[in-house]
Amino acid sequence: MESILKGLKVIGLEGQVAGPTATMMLADMGATVIKVERPGTGDTTREGAPFIKNEQTGEKQSGYFARFNRGKQSLTLNTQTPEGQKILWKLIEEADIIIENLKPGAMDKCGFTWEAIHKANPKIVYVAISGFGRCPGGKYEGPYAKRSAFDIIVQAMTGMMYNCGNDPEGAPTWLGFAVGDSGTGVYAAYAALLGYINVLKNGQGEFMDVSMYDCMVALGERTHNIYSFAGTVTKRGPDKIFCPWGGFKCKDGYVALIVPMESMWKKFCAAIGREDLCDKEKNPELQSGPGRASHLEDIIRPTIDAWLADKTMAEATDLFLAAGLPCGPVQSSKDVAEDPHTAARQMFVSVPDPIVGSLKVVGCPIKMPEHEPVYGGMPALGADTERILKETCGYDDAKIAALRAEKTI
Numbered sequence: 001m002e003s004i005l006k007g008l009k010v011i012g013l014e015g016q017v018a019g020p021t022a023t024m025m026l027a028d029m030g031a032t033v034i035k036v037e038r039p040g041t042g043d044t045t046r047e048g049a050p051f052i053k054n055e056q057t058g059e060k061q062s063g064y065f066a067r068f069n070r071g072k073q074s075l076t077l078n079t080q081t082p083e084g085q086k087i088l089w090k091l092i093e094e095a096d097i098i099i100e101n102l103k104p105g106a107m108d109k110c111g112f113t114w115e116a117i118h119k120a121n122p123k124i125v126y127v128a129i130s131g132f133g134r135c136p137g138g139k140y141e142g143p144y145a146k147r148s149a150f151d152i153i154v155q156a157m158t159g160m161m162y163n164c165g166n167d168p169e170g171a172p173t174w175l176g177f178a179v180g181d182s183g184t185g186v187y188a189a190y191a192a193l194l195g196y197i198n199v200l201k202n203g204q205g206e207f208m209d210v211s212m213y214d215c216m217v218a219l220g221e222r223t224h225n226i227y228s229f230a231g232t233v234t235k236r237g238p239d240k241i242f243c244p245w246g247g248f249k250c251k252d253g254y255v256a257l258i259v260p261m262e263s264m265w266k267k268f269c270a271a272i273g274r275e276d277l278c279d280k281e282k283n284p285e286l287q288s289g290p291g292r293a294s295h296l297e298d299i300i301r302p303t304i305d306a307w308l309a310d311k312t313m314a315e316a317t318d319l320f321l322a323a324g325l326p327c328g329p330v331q332s333s334k335d336v337a338e339d340p341h342t343a344a345r346q347m348f349v350s351v352p353d354p355i356v357g358s359l360k361v362v363g364c365p366i367k368m369p370e371h372e373p374v375y376g377g378m379p380a381l382g383a384d385t386e387r388i389l390k391e392t393c394g395y396d397d398a399k400i401a402a403l404r405a406e407k408t409i
Helices: 018-028 082-094 114-120 151-157 179-202 212-219 221-230 262-271 289-293 296-308 313-322 333-338 340-344 385-393 397-405
Strands: 009-013 032-037 051-053 060-062 073-076 097-100 125-130 207-211 245-249 254-258 327-329 348-353 357-362
Touching: 009 018, 009 082, 018 032, 018 097, 018 125, 018 179, 032 082, 073 385, 082 114, 082 385, 097 179, 114 125, 125 179, 151 179, 151 212, 179 207, 179 212, 207 212, 212 221, 245 296, 254 313, 262 313, 289 296, 313 327, 333 340, 385 397
Parallel strands: 009 032, 009 097, 032 073, 097 125, 125 207
Antiparallel strands: 051 060, 245 254, 254 327, 348 357
16 A cells, blocks of 8 residues: 655755654655755764674664664755755755754755745745744744754753652763654654645645754653642652652562552552552551652562562563553663564564665554555665756756766765
């Protein structure tokens, strides 16, 4: 069956993670994505580790680049030159969506304002990804609007690092992955399709302002809403609302446990043979999540640790699941890669690569009975430049050679 987004034309004016994540999501569903890159060097992620080496040629592919760029076409283009700008305008006239996460103001300096783009193509959807927002006309503009941002900065400023870590008095902790980038990329893909649906309904394109800051406030809604409702600042350390909640040690690792409701607390106590803990008369202080949380270290954790001490992760998981309780082993990336469920869900897929032949990468998490993702290969830098210029601009070999000589492409 034909891919859902086949025929959708997307321009990726992008770098690093957020923009490329969004365009890769669209490419996985069949969209044609032209990734515009700087001549000679390309996306800066092409320089990032880890590197996968072709043992025969000695060439290396960047694993950093490979994480976010499958299924795209690479066009090298210097948009600072008049000829480069002419080419980009031609692409814009024929595109459905632009996804851009360049430095704020970079496009405007070259004359590619939203007003000019919308005039050139009234149906185009422009998704502008930035650290702190950049809506046309200054709408929603905050004091940080001109700042650039990276994942860890946004994690810090939106409360995520403040809440991450087991020690309430310890240092704030990065979450362990770039959710500020990848999460924003997911929101950007959502914005792109919202804009495109709007075009289908009323024929008008729109500017979609996607801020990393806003996306992380939204993803971290739990602590922000708790503060809004109760005036309570959630701090690092064990959860104060639900208990047990967290990782607990078995003899070969850790399992994750959560008891989010009182009916489960009764099942939990029965599963570990401690029905006395849910006796309201003997232990009234343990009959609510906050009450148990206040006794985590003196009652709850020692009890669970003692019960788990002679059990493997698999044994503990099976026992809790049999009792109708949520439980799972704490797994490493190796564990996940080798997990039969990962294989059944096809969450690692092989894609063509121009340097090492093929790469196994994390696949698309959306599964549909009637459609399959389209896993295209990694683009070599500028590999599609000549074909795009011939098809889109009608340029011949001589014109393309001249553009290359003057470093426009």
